[in-house]
Amino acid sequence: MLGINANFEETGNQAGIPDFTVRKNNNLLGDIEAKKIGENLEKIQLIDQLKRYLESAVGENLILTNYLEFRWYKEGKLKLETSLGKVKNHKIIANDNSEKTAELIQSFLSYQEKVINNYDEWAKIIIATRETRKVITKIDEITSSFPLE
Numbered sequence: 001m002l003g004i005n006a007n008f009e010e011t012g013n014q015a016g017i018p019d020f021t022v023r024k025n026n027n028l029l030g031d032i033e034a035k036k037i038g039e040n041l042e043k044i045q046l047i048d049q050l051k052r053y054l055e056s057a058v059g060e061n062l063i064l065t066n067y068l069e070f071r072w073y074k075e076g077k078l079k080l081e082t083s084l085g086k087v088k089n090h091k092i093i094a095n096d097n098s099e100k101t102a103e104l105i106q107s108f109l110s111y112q113e114k115v116i117n118n119y120d121e122w123a124k125i126i127i128a129t130r131e132t133r134k135v136i137t138k139i140d141e142i143t144s145s146f147p148l149e
Contacts, residue, residue: 004109006032018058022109030061030111038087039066061111063104068092072104074111080104 003025009017018031033053035044041064044050053059059076071081082100085092 035066
């Protein structure tokens with residue numbers, strides 16, 4: 001698939017954005033939130049960070065991964081999950097889920113943006129934009145007190 005790029009966002013970012021943004025021909029295709037290898041994704045699903053992602057535009061097309069397990073969310077809902085292996089005694093034990101993993105990745109990369117058909121859908125986008133603006137304003141307030149070097 002030509003024209004697909006994944007960009008690594010700043011490590012340890014405080015802005016609440018996923019670790020990777022994936023673009024196809026410069027258009028945002030989706031996001032990837034990556035955790036440490038072997039980290040329990042069941043627990044991650046319960047934290048506020050992931051809940052915020054799934055309730056926002058990020059949740060439209062998102063992969064949560066610990067590099068061995070992959071969970072694909074579309075429109076904020078878990079659609080497919082798979083695993084390439086697990087960590088046991090500090091070693092990675094592979095399994096044969098390559099076809100299901102390929103299906104998950106293909107589904108993620110085949111995502112089509114929503115077409116806005118009515119005022120209600122447009123209003124939801126505007127509300128999400130306002131919430132994002134509030135977060136950016138708060139970050140700006142916090143960081144403006146930092147001394148400039």
